Amino acid sequence: KVPNIGDFVSLESHVICNLCAYCRTGRGHICQNTRLIGVDRDGGFAEYIAIDAQNAWVNPPDMPVEIAVLQENFGNAVHTAFATDVTAKKVLVTGCGPVGIMTIAVARAAAARSIYATDVSPYRLDLAKKMGADLALNAIKENVVEQILAATDGEGVDILLEMSGAPSAIEQGFALLKTGGEAALLGVAPGPFTFDWNHHIVFKAARVYGISGRKLWETWYQSRGLVRSGAVDLRPVVTHRFQLEDFEKAFAT
Numbered sequence: 114k115v116p117n118i119g120d121f122v123s124l125e126s127h128v129i130c131n132l133c134a135y136c137r138t139g140r141g142h143i144c145q146n147t148r149l150i151g152v153d154r155d156g157g158f159a160e161y162i163a164i165d166a167q168n169a170w171v172n173p174p175d176m177p178v179e180i181a182v183l184q185e186n187f188g189n190a191v192h193t194a195f196a197t198d199v200t201a202k203k204v205l206v207t208g209c210g211p212v213g214i215m216t217i218a219v220a221r222a223a224a225a226r227s228i229y230a231t232d233v234s235p236y237r238l239d240l241a242k243k244m245g246a247d248l249a250l251n252a253i254k255e256n257v258v259e260q261i262l263a264a265t266d267g268e269g270v271d272i273l274l275e276m277s278g279a280p281s282a283i284e285q286g287f288a289l290l291k292t293g294g295e296a297a298l299l300g301v302a303p304g305p306f307t308f309d310w311n312h313h314i315v316f317k318a319a320r321v322y323g324i325s326g327r328k329l330w331e332t333w334y335q336s337r338g339l340v341r342s343g344a345v346d347l348r349p350v351v352t353h354r355f356q357l358e359d360f361e362k363a364f365a366t
């Protein structure tokens with residue numbers, strides 16, 4: 114829907130060129146001329162922003178504001194989970210930050226057979242369970258590989274959704290990925306690290322997908338469908354509410 118004056122909108126932060134080969138072949142999410150709101154141009158936390166109409170996603174007027182603001186990050190979760198076919202599969206989500214726990218909710222909505230989650234924060238692991246994880250493991254205190262192998266009859270998982278970027282979690286995730294499995298990677302690693310390429314990918318015949326942003330605009334339509342149908346309830350993700358002027362306090366929380 115083209116935005117009109119007075120519409121309630123959410124923003125896609127990737128402003129794409131619409132002219133390059135990627136944009137012209139339906140892959141605007143990897144447009145190399147992308148300018149990011151709040152990074153390449155002003156506006157991330159401004160009270161007012163001038164934005165191209167195409168980047169304004171028109172929300173239903175009755176959508177709660179705290180759900181509307183989550184949609185872009187939720188899109189990362191949807192893009193990652195839907196990069197593979199999680200239905201009836203055993204899925205491991207490494208990293209339970211906001212996007213990780215929303216990814217769990219998407220996998221649950223898509224009828225994953227079982228969902229395993231790892232993180233280092235007990236608070237986030239509790240949220241992961243609330244959002245649909247069958248087993249949420251503390252990677253510091255528990256033997257993740259041993260426990261998930263035990264839970265999967267020694268087989269490991271069909272699908273790895275890597276949301277942490279932590280080399281130790283990536284190692285565990287690929288160690289648990291079954292031969293012929295699929296991995297979708299959204300987490301950004303702190304830098305180059307040692308990785309068992311042969312055993313984790315080549316000999317395993319794994320299929321690995323790097324995930325960037327949201328598909329424009331397929332992911333937005335999928336996200337809307339999941340939320341409006343009630344298949345995904347994002348309300349548990351909203352743990353605190355702050356006024357805009359208290360943003361520093363919010364970040365510190």
Ligand SMILES: [Zn+2]
Binds near residue numbers: 137
């Ligand atoms: Zn482009």
